[in-house]
Amino acid sequence: MPNPKLIKQLKKNYPNLSSTEITFILNIILDSTTSALKDGKSVELRNFGRFYCKKLKENFNARNPSTNELLYKPERVRLKFRASNKLNKLINE
Numbered sequence: 001m002p003n004p005k006l007i008k009q010l011k012k013n014y015p016n017l018s019s020t021e022i023t024f025i026l027n028i029i030l031d032s033t034t035s036a037l038k039d040g041k042s043v044e045l046r047n048f049g050r051f052y053c054k055k056l057k058e059n060f061n062a063r064n065p066s067t068n069e070l071l072y073k074p075e076r077v078r079l080k081f082r083a084s085n086k087l088n089k090l091i092n093e
Helices: 004-013 019-038 085-091
Strands: 043-045 049-056 059-063 070-073 076-083
Touching: 004 019, 019 043, 019 049, 076 085
Parallel strands: none
Antiparallel strands: 043 049, 049 076, 059 070
């Protein structure tokens, strides 16, 4: 479910769209992005950045720092984000 503040901001910028239409559009965007990432594809939003999945290898030598006990970490996928050059310039101004 999209943030109500985001919906209000978009409603202010696009008064010809209703709140339900904006919510519907945002849900489509979020659902399609989620399903693409779930399938292992990357999602690029121009002038914003790129979301992608990175596989992490299994680790047999991980340790619990408090008990010093050996742990096994299976292979897993981590979601990563890389900001675009334009976004980096905006942030660092």
